[in-house]
Amino acid sequence: MAGADGGQMLLGGMPRRLFSCTPSRLTTFDCPRRYRFTYIDRPTPPKGPPWAHNTVGSVAHLALHRWWDVPLRERTPAAAAGLVDRHWQTDGFRDPEQSERARQNVRTWVGRYAATLDPADEPRGVERTVGMRTERLAASGRVDRIDERDGALVIVDYKTGRRPTTDDDARSSLALALYAVGAQRTLRTPCTRVELHHLPSGEVSSWEHTPQSLERHVGRAEATADDIEAALDTVASGASPDQVFAPVTGSQCSWCDFRRHCPEGQRAAPGKTPWDALADAD
Template sequence: METSVEGVVAAPEEAVAARVAVAPASLSPSRAGDFMQCPLLYRFRVIDRLPERPSEAATRGTLVHAVLERLFDVPAAERTAAGARSLVPGQWERLRESRPEVVELFADDPDGERLARWLGEAEALVERWFTLEDPTRLEPAERELFVEAELDSGLRLRGIIDRVDVAPTGEVRIVDYKTGKAPRPQYAEGALFQMKFYALVVWRLKKVVPRRLQLVYLGSGDVVTYDPVPADLGRVERKLLALWEAIRLATRTGEWVPRPTKLCGWCDHQERCPEFGGTPPPYPLPVRAVGSEGGVQGRMGPD
């Protein structure tokens, strides 16, 4: 799971309006995915920084990730399924303190029945992890590792890796936990894109291609692995550069085209989306017209 380093936070509208809008300066896997899914969604999240309501599924994922991270604080022999389950209530309290907006998820649950069921689902996901990996045999080199690298083009890539394992031989494995189900084979490439993004960043930072990329799907009990090679990561880099040029062009022209898909049903911004009869807020950045040669007239703005 990638926790966005650009930030999509629930906040009062007036607090969002008070912020100074700036042009995008870096790219993370989540935001790259946003632009590929719907350029207008990218604008709402990165440039307008509109608030979004927390969801039970995403918050459960954050909770489970926190438990799996904290589990490695104890000696290997104490890393048991029962011990991991016992961490859930405490990590939920910490999450409520750090992100008070999640409390509203259960505001209409005075008896606590939905909350108890939701916490039980989180415990079940944590317990399933023990059927997929053996934490008594793992000593991660890094957990929740923030990484950032600048490509030769000047594009900055950044993100947060759930876990990095390093073998005695120096081989690197990048691991990501997913609390949902493994996608069908025809959609597997989309899930691997995030992992290849991380592998590219590690390659540029450490000059080492990770030996293995591993996706652990707690929702379905599947483990998907992929062993990248430099040619793979070169293709990912070219894709990201093309994506970044499209983002830069949209930033300068203010033309963020909505792309309707079945995912629109889960979008918090339908009331502002032209596809649903809405009107986006005024664009907060300067707009530059596109010239006859397809370029942008005037100074090209911050790189």
């Protein structure tokens, strides 16, 4: 792993501050303009309307989080589905009918998923914050679930998107890799396996990291932190933020919360309705 608990690194005799971040902060820099809108500009530019698929994701996550708080004898698949009802929100849906159909779908996914779990097999962590430091950065994040199997930790991340995930998604995820390193350090237990649990299909994608593959992810995170700090320094020395934090366009611009402030993004990809990413958007 790159570096140990570093605190501050000496750079030319001057202490260099650690870059504090979450995996999400780092990946947002895939488009520097989006990073600027999200983390630098204050007040934050107004975002577009809420997305229905985000509502679906957050309710499913919350239900599966709270399920572990239910007394063991009541921790049933029906209880999991009931938690969807209790925490349901209507943000982003076209109309009450669409919201109701989505609620029924999520009840089904979450209840069916809970039926695959052993309610007595308490995870090591649920919505657990883990963290790690290198000589360059301090990263932290909340993990959906951390299982312990055969003396090792497993990172479990729930997914609710339309597209089933793949093992390659699990392998290439910076967030999952940083969670694995963070869980290993925070809970002082080995952790190399990461899993994506796709609730709509019930499929699990996974990857078994090696120390080397985790180190590559950490190196990537450090390189991104360096790029962000270099961009901030360039702006501080007088360069135009518009040029330094330039847009990187692509299909993701359809779903960007800041699209309304970004002519390049509007030209690059079509706009979407807030419910277009639902499994059944009709």
